[in-house]
Amino acid sequence: MKRILKKTALFTVVVFIVFALVASNGMTQRTLSTQRLPIKNCSNLPANQPFSQPCIETTTVSTSPTPIFLPSLNLQLTNQQRFLTTITDKLPIIPQAGTFEYILLRAYGGAFVNHAPAVKLPPKVVFTNEQETKKYQATLTLSKVNDTNECYLQKTAADAFNQARSQVHIPLKSGYGPSDCTRSFATNLRFWQKYADSKTLEKVREGIETAILGIVAPPGSSQHLWGLAIDLYVSNQAQRQALSQHGWVQTVENDMPHWTYIGYPQEKLTEFGFQSKVVRGITYWVTPL
Numbered sequence: 001m002k003r004i005l006k007k008t009a010l011f012t013v014v015v016f017i018v019f020a021l022v023a024s025n026g027m028t029q030r031t032l033s034t035q036r037l038p039i040k041n042c043s044n045l046p047a048n049q050p051f052s053q054p055c056i057e058t059t060t061v062s063t064s065p066t067p068i069f070l071p072s073l074n075l076q077l078t079n080q081q082r083f084l085t086t087i088t089d090k091l092p093i094i095p096q097a098g099t100f101e102y103i104l105l106r107a108y109g110g111a112f113v114n115h116a117p118a119v120k121l122p123p124k125v126v127f128t129n130e131q132e133t134k135k136y137q138a139t140l141t142l143s144k145v146n147d148t149n150e151c152y153l154q155k156t157a158a159d160a161f162n163q164a165r166s167q168v169h170i171p172l173k174s175g176y177g178p179s180d181c182t183r184s185f186a187t188n189l190r191f192w193q194k195y196a197d198s199k200t201l202e203k204v205r206e207g208i209e210t211a212i213l214g215i216v217a218p219p220g221s222s223q224h225l226w227g228l229a230i231d232l233y234v235s236n237q238a239q240r241q242a243l244s245q246h247g248w249v250q251t252v253e254n255d256m257p258h259w260t261y262i263g264y265p266q267e268k269l270t271e272f273g274f275q276s277k278v279v280r281g282i283t284y285w286v287t288p289l
C-alpha cells in the first residue's frame with residue numbers, strides 16, 4: 001500500500017514537472033513517457049464504434065512505444081492541461097501560445113483527441129501549400145460515404161457516419177456533393193478567398209479577428225483537408241444523437257453545418273478538457289485554449 005502511494009505521488013510529481021516545462025517553454029517536443037498505461041487491444045473492438053478510451057494496436061512492434069495518457073486519472077489537471085495531455089502523442093509540436101498556429105489549434109484542434117487506431121491526424125495544424133497537403137492526404141485511407149457523389153472521408157470516419165445515417169436520415173449540406181467532405185488545399189483557398197482576404201488573414205494572425213474562423217478556415221488549416229469533417233444539414237435531435245453516438249460532434253464554434261469526427265460521443269469530451277458552448281441553441285465542443 002505504501003509503495004502504491006509512493007508511486008502515485010511520484011507520478012503526480014512527474015506529471016506536474018512535465019506541465020511546468022510545457023508552460024515555461026511554450027513550445028515542446030513530444031512529451032516523454034512518464035508512465036505506460038495498460039494497452040487496450042483495439043482489434044477485439046467492434047469495427048467502426050467510437051472508442052470509450054484511447055487504444056493502440058498491440059500488433060505493432062515499436063522500440064519506443066508511444067505513451068498514452070488518460071487525463072481523467074489526475075483530477076488536479078486544468079481543462080487546458082487535460083486537453084494538451086490528450087493530444088500530445090498526436091501533435092508532435094504543440095504551438096506556442098499567441099502564435100497563429102495556436103489560434104488555429106484552438107479553433108480546429110479538437111480533432112487531435114481522436115485516438116481511433118486507423119485515423120491519421122496531420123503532422124501540424126496548418127499546411128503551407130498544395131504539395132504538403134497532398135503528401136499527407138496520400139497517406140490516408142479514404143472511403144466514400146454511402147449514397148453520395150464523390151464524398152470521401154477517412155474510412156473510420158466514413159464508416160461511423162454511414163452507421164449514424166443508417167439510424168436516421170442525415171442530408172449533406174449541399175445535398176450530395178464532394179465539397180462537403182474532404183477538400184484539396186486549392187478548394188480550401190478558394191473558399192477562403194470567397195469570404196476573406198490577406199488583410200483578414202493578418203488580423204487572424206494578430207489575434208484580433210476570430211469570427212471568420214467559424215465561417216471559413218484560413219488556407220491550409222481546414223479540418224476538411226484531414227478527411228475528418230463533413231458539412232451537414234441537421235435539423236433535429238435524433239440526427240444529433242445518432243451523430244454523437246458514432247463519434248461525430250460540432251467542434252468549430254458558429255460553424256453550424258460543420259461536424260468533426262472525434263471518435264467519442266459528446267458525453268466523453270469533458271474528460272479531455274473540452275468545454276461546451278451553446279450558441280443559438282447549438283452545442284459546440286470547444287477546446288480549452
Ligand SMILES: [Zn+2]
Nearest residue numbers: 229230231258
Ligand atoms: Zn465544414
